[in-house]
Amino acid sequence: MPDRDASVETIQRELTAFARRARSAAARMHPELSLVSFTLLAHLEDRGGCRATDLAAHYLLDKSTVSRQIAALERLDLVERRPAPEDQRAQVLHLTPRGAGTLAQVTANRRAAFRERLADWDEADLDRFAGYLLRYNASAGPLD
């Protein structure tokens, strides 16, 4: 028989355990792209390009952090800067072809890893789990 407090306790414990491992797990899965870099590239792809400031606001990162992350991604030829037509101060960031390729590769790896990990879940459970995660994250505010 379910007990509210026990369930909350378990959720807390398991999410904490997950959080602790997540970055190193990501690093193992795709050494060439940290979790943050991956996220930034994915966002650029999703939006079809945006400004550094937008990334900073969206992910609650300092603009200096984003500036350096982008500089690193540019050095790797994964991102390029284009002048913003209406604001000479700003740059619009876009994936390069290489960036798109790397992102696709990493995305495919991640997808495969998750699929395998969830291979023996039945469809109804997957659907409910996805729903719970959405609901949980939605209550976090506009952090993502």
Add this chain to the structure above:
Amino acid sequence: MPDRDASVETIQRELTAFARRARSAAARMHPELSLVSFTLLAHLEDRGGCRATDLAAHYLLDKSTVSRQIAALERLDLVERRPAPEDQRAQVLHLTPRGAGTLAQVTANRRAAFRERLADWDEADLDRFAGYLLRYNASAGPLD
């Protein structure tokens, strides 16, 4: 109608978003104890003391990392070292009273935050969500 791939995709996306925010969220929730320190203290409480090597093995951290974390926690008077009775090389780490108090405080804060966040979930959903997280984490291997 649930679609397997769509659910996996959602799970992946939402877990990634969660992982990205987790550390800074923890830092906001309890600035005095990082997620890792919190975990180490909790483990010490749970086990009633253990060696640094055990912590490193359990959390897949390098022993040097644990050594420095423990040194910091000792400086804060949250952890103390006791000679290991049967091995002069080793030290058994224990919470100090202050460490136990801080851990209790942080645990209470976290619990309250999770409770509030999950306040409008009904008991059956909490129970299922907890079960799914357990199942998901269990498939990760003995990382925790």
Add this chain to the structure above:
DNA sequence: CCTTTAAGTTGTACTATACAACCAGACCTC
């Protein structure tokens, strides 16, 4: 115009982390 605001970069500092070198105590084998 001149002041204020916004976009980005750079200097500096801190934390978490790993790997390698090392030390000291324990253990094993002959």
Add this chain to the structure above:
DNA sequence: GAGGTCTGGTTGTATAGTACAACTTAAAGG
């Protein structure tokens, strides 16, 4: 029981990610 090896732990060094503050340049608004 002496020497070689293994184990627990610390320290040196390096890297990544992050923040805050100072600065530059351009836009916006009185």
